[in-house]
Amino acid sequence: MKLDLHIHTTYSDGLLTPQQVVEQAKAIGLNTIAITDHDECRGFGDVKDETGINIIAGIELSANFFGEVHVIGLGIDWQNKNLLAHVESQLQSRRRRAEAMVLKFRDNGIEISMDEVMDECKGEVLGRPHFAEVLVKKGHANSTKQAFAQYLNKDAKCFVARGKVDITQAAKLINDAGGKTVLAHPGLISGTNWNALSTQLIEFGFWGIEAYHPAHTNGQCRAFLSFAKANGLYVTSGSDFHGSAKPAVQIGQEHRGGKYLFTSAAALSEKS
Ligand code: AMP
Ligand code: FE
Ligand code: FE
Ligand code: ZN
Numbered sequence: 289m290k291l292d293l294h295i296h297t298t299y300s301d302g303l304l305t306p307q308q309v310v311e312q313a314k315a316i317g318l319n320t321i322a323i324t325d326h327d328e329c330r331g332f333g334d335v336k337d338e339t340g341i342n343i344i345a346g347i348e349l350s351a352n353f354f355g356e357v358h359v360i361g362l363g364i365d366w367q368n369k370n371l372l373a374h375v376e377s378q379l380q381s382r383r384r385r386a387e388a389m390v391l392k393f394r395d396n397g398i399e400i401s402m403d404e405v406m407d408e409c410k411g412e413v414l415g416r417p418h419f420a421e422v423l424v425k426k427g428h429a430n431s432t433k434q435a436f437a438q439y440l441n442k443d444a445k446c447f448v449a450r451g452k453v454d455i456t457q458a459a460k461l462i463n464d465a466g467g468k469t470v471l472a473h474p475g476l477i478s479g480t481n482w483n484a485l486s487t488q489l490i491e492f493g494f495w496g497i498e499a500y501h502p503a504h505t506n507g508q509c510r511a512f513l514s515f516a517k518a519n520g521l522y523v524t525s526g527s528d529f530h531g532s533a534k535p536a537v538q539i540g541q542e543h544r545g546g547k548y549l550f551t552s553a554a555a556l557s558e559k560s
Contacts, residue, residue, distance in 0.1 A: 292540045293324070301417040302529065306323055327347070357477060360469070371462075382414045387402060400423075404422045419439070463493050473501040475503055475505075499523035502542055522552035524549070525542050
């Protein structure tokens with residue numbers, strides 16, 4: 289089985305539309321994919337499923353647990369009312385944050401308008417990658433990476449925080465929408481926070497962890513696999529494909545999972 293359970297589209301900060309993602313997945317021989325945009329799930333509605341591959345409706349929620357963590361929902365009812373209300377409130381919070389960032393850029397002598405940022409954003413989920421695109425186009429940075437380092441990272445000049453839900457609320461939103469809750473790229477969480485979080489994942493309503501992600505070393509993949517097996521959790525695998533925001537990552541490129549990943553994929557496709 290070839291699968292990719294973590295893919296971004298133009299509905300958040302990805303390069304390809306949901307339909308283009310499906311077509312590319314088909315072209316490279318994947319048979320299961322999940323569309324997991326940041327704080328957005330409506331992209332699934334744009335898929336015209338004519339390819340014969342299994343397409344899972346998903347979302348990647350930004351949440352708080354002593355800092356930002358990402359929580360993936362797989363197999364959600366993407367039209368669930370509470371989930372869509374959350375999507376809407378995050379869109380507004382991101383819009384307010386973008387407006388505050390425009391002012392911060394102005395204070396730092398850089399004129400960027402909301403229209404310019406919105407032109408880079410094909411959907412409605414305004415994010416820092418869209419600012420990065422404008423900065424590069426206007427010659428204020430040479431690359432997305434540099435734009436983040438100089439202006440957009442948490443400790444950089446023009447960073448503005450945005451509102452996020454607590455991790456337990458994120459899991460509840462997903463579970464209540466009929467989805468399975470998965471901790472995204474646990475290897476990107478600090479050691480201290482992982483130690484605190486790992487013992488509570490089941491209690492918080494998590495179904496699995498994304499053991500296989502391009503940012504993980506082989507050692508981390510193995511450690512997360514053993515952890516999941518020992519703690520009654522499933523594992524998932526995803527490329528976290530974005531396109532231009534992370535140009536080195538391609539759809540379907542994460543393929544380190546073995547037997548237990550297939551067990552997890554089978555459990556994922558069972559109706560709960
Ligand atoms: P936001 O959703 O506005 O908080 O922006 C977060 C998104 O920015 C992440 O999902 C990544 O796609 C992207 N990102 C974060 N850090 C970097 C970086 N250093 N270089 C490129 N993209 C980044
Ligand atoms: Fe992103
Ligand atoms: Fe993420
Ligand atoms: Zn992601």
